[in-house]
Every structure is written in C-alpha cells, then in structure tokens.
Amino acid sequence: MFGSFNNLEKCDDRTIAYWTTILRLLPRSKLVMRQRALQHEQAREAWRKRFSDAGIEVERLDFGSFDSRIRNPELEIHSQVDICLDPLGYNGTTTTCNALWMGVPVVVVPGKSHAARVGVSIMAAANLPELIARDESDAVEKVLALAADRSRLAVLRAGLRTHVAASPLCDATGFVRSFESKMREIWREWCRGFSSLHMSRAKR
Secondary structure (H helix, E strand, C coil): CEEECCCHHHCCHHHHHHHHHHHHHCCCCCEEEECHHHHCHHHHHHHHHHHHCCCCCHHHEEEECCCCCCCCHHHHHHHHCCEEECCCCCCCCHHHHHHHHCCCCEEECCCCCCCCCHHHHHHHHCCCHHHECCCHHHHHHHHHHHHHCHHHHHHHHHHHHHHHHCCHHHCHHHHHHHHHHHHHHHHHHHHHHHHHHHHHHHCC
16 A cells, blocks of 8 residues: 655646556555545545546545544554655655654655755665665666565564664754754854955955
8 A cells, every 4th residue: 555645736747657657567556645635525536537547546546634533643544554655846754754753664766956855865864775766767666676575564664663763864962963063164164254355355
C-alpha cells in the first residue's frame, strides 16, 4: 500500500506520471491519499480521474480526508501504508518527517530548486542515503525493490523512529550550535567588510 498525505497543490502532472508508473508496475498495489479538500466528492472524482486517465483503476484509489474522530489522524494513517510517495517539484517536509517517525520509508528524488531538494536534505540529516534516488528512474527501481522486500519494510517499521531520533535530523541542540556558529561567521565577515570600507574611505 502506498500513501501520500501532501498538500494537493504539490502533486503536479510530472508527479502523477511518476506515481502512476509505480502503480502500473505493481498492479496489485493501492494508493491512499488524505487531505481536507478530499472530503468533497467532486474533488475526489477529479483526482480519481487524473489517475484513471493514466490507466489506474479507481478501485485501487482510496482518497478522502483525515479521520477527525481519532487522535493524531495525520500520524495514525501511516498504519495503513507501507511506503509514502513524494512529490517531485515541491517535496514533502512535515509529511516526510511524519512518515519516517511512523516507520514508513519515503524515496526522494533530487531536483534543482530548494523546494525540490528538501527531501534530500531530510534524508541526509536522517542518515538514510539509501532512500535518495539519482533520478526518477532510479526512484522507481528503489520503490519497487522496497515493495518486494517485506522483511526490509518490517525492519523499517520497527526501527526507523529510533534511527531518526538518534540522527542529526532530531539533534536540536546540535542544530542551534551550528546555526549560532554560522551567524557568528556572517557577523565577522560583515565586520571585516565594514572595516575595510571604512579604512578605504579614510585614506581618500
């Protein structure tokens, strides 16, 4: 079972094409999508059509809103999925961290813009380089390999939270110290530039 809990605006045509490639190669797989907008039948129908136009049967699509009757529905939904799919042009951020925290892997593809490289930054900080693909073709291969390895998925489900918690991604103290160091470096650089400019003017 695949899942996506990202803002729908992130799911552009290129992303849908990438996801449907995976779904076609795994004809028994299903996709769960949850967002508030999908509480409306008209919205669900529109999103089903995007996938059905690419050859994915609507019976394989479980689209709707988060279940407000349960506590932390954005986290609990991960119990229903094995792998989360990431948008290409505008990666998930909170959604990706949620997935890792709940033991669900996310394969990410590096893009050229900041928004398309957030996933790579998260995986690098989480010490999960094996979830970083070279490109879309490599991402498809990685997802297919994960989907076929039930024992690997079970290991990730059981241990990914502990792994992430011990990684730099969750090292708040280390992040603050690094940020402070960078700010001091910027300040020193500014002071050197200001001093040089002042001395230059004084010599005129």
